[in-house]
Amino acid sequence: MVNYHAHTFRCRHATGAEEKYLERAIENGVTHFGFSDHAPFVFPDGYESTFRVPMNLRFEYMETLGKLREKFKEKIHVFIGFEMEYLPDYFDEMLKTVNEAGAEYLILGQHFLGNEHPEMFRVSQGSDDESLLAAYIDQVIEGMETGVFSYLAHPDMFHFTGDEKLLESYDRKLCRAAVRLGLPLEINLLGIRSQRCYPRESFWRIAAEEGVEVVIGFDAHERRAAYDEKSIAVAMELIERYGLKYNPYPTLIDPRTKQPRDMKYDGIDSTKKA
Ligand SMILES: [Zn+2]
Ligand SMILES: [Zn+2]
Numbered sequence: 001m002v003n004y005h006a007h008t009f010r011c012r013h014a015t016g017a018e019e020k021y022l023e024r025a026i027e028n029g030v031t032h033f034g035f036s037d038h039a040p041f042v043f044p045d046g047y048e049s050t051f052r053v054p055m056n057l058r059f060e061y062m063e064t065l066g067k068l069r070e071k072f073k074e075k076i077h078v079f080i081g082f083e084m085e086y087l088p089d090y091f092d093e094m095l096k097t098v099n100e101a102g103a104e105y106l107i108l109g110q111h112f113l114g115n116e117h118p119e120m121f122r123v124s125q126g127s128d129d130e131s132l133l134a135a136y137i138d139q140v141i142e143g144m145e146t147g148v149f150s151y152l153a154h155p156d157m158f159h160f161t162g163d164e165k166l167l168e169s170y171d172r173k174l175c176r177a178a179v180r181l182g183l184p185l186e187i188n189l190l191g192i193r194s195q196r197c198y199p200r201e202s203f204w205r206i207a208a209e210e211g212v213e214v215v216i217g218f219d220a221h222e223r224r225a226a227y228d229e230k231s232i233a234v235a236m237e238l239i240e241r242y243g244l245k246y247n248p249y250p251t252l253i254d255p256r257t258k259q260p261r262d263m264k265y266d267g268i269d270s271t272k273k274a
Helices: 018-027 055-072 091-101 129-144 164-181 190-193 201-210 229-242
Strands: 034-039 077-084 107-109 185-188 214-219
Touching: 018 055, 018 229, 034 055, 034 129, 034 214, 055 091, 055 229, 077 091, 107 129, 185 190, 185 229, 190 229, 201 229, 214 229
Parallel strands: 034 077, 077 107, 185 214
Antiparallel strands: none
8 A cells, every 4th residue: 555645743733753654654564655744835925824834844844754764765665745735826936845845746735715825715614606616626627737746635625515416517527637637536534534525425426437547645644544444444445336446556746847756666667557
């Protein structure tokens, strides 16, 4: 098993030592583990979001995890990246920030509609407004089209409370874009563990129909979630029930070159898309 979605205490809503995450992952046979804490960023007016790696810790984050990679290199492959939003007005600046820090990969995690700041609309809060859903889907697709992201985390995060048929058409639009771009979508285990509005069954049924590539992301915010057999089993059951096209060996993309990385999967050509 592999996992490329994990946070650290630096984002202020995760706890425990990164070393403990890795020990738990190794004990349970995880061969590849990626840290993807929230991308550091300062908005032009000086505002710094409280859930991100603080700007002044971005190099320390890379360095600390780099040392752990070295320490555990015989047992596990460690990758160091970020979970990052696509904020239309600030994308270039944010990408520059994470690339300067040395990001090895990025996953797209779109938690807000628009630019997050100063107007903040959290997409998990729920809305029946089609125009918000439409804008969100367009924003996510634009983010996917930048080519810097390795996959889309929790694609089903928008909590739409309006008409189901309408929602289905937007789900389909997102899934078709993912297939066109060859970008995997993530079944998010934090959503399962915390019983959030995602993963949403109706989304994954459509994802199966559209033939999207699926990956599993632990979204670990503490040691135990660095291997949580219960949520893994729920995700696997979902994959089997709908016949989803699961890729257990995702390819990470280098955000600087937009080229696939050498993933060191034994005997598997990871550059070949599933
Ligand atoms: Zn997220
Ligand atoms: Zn996350």
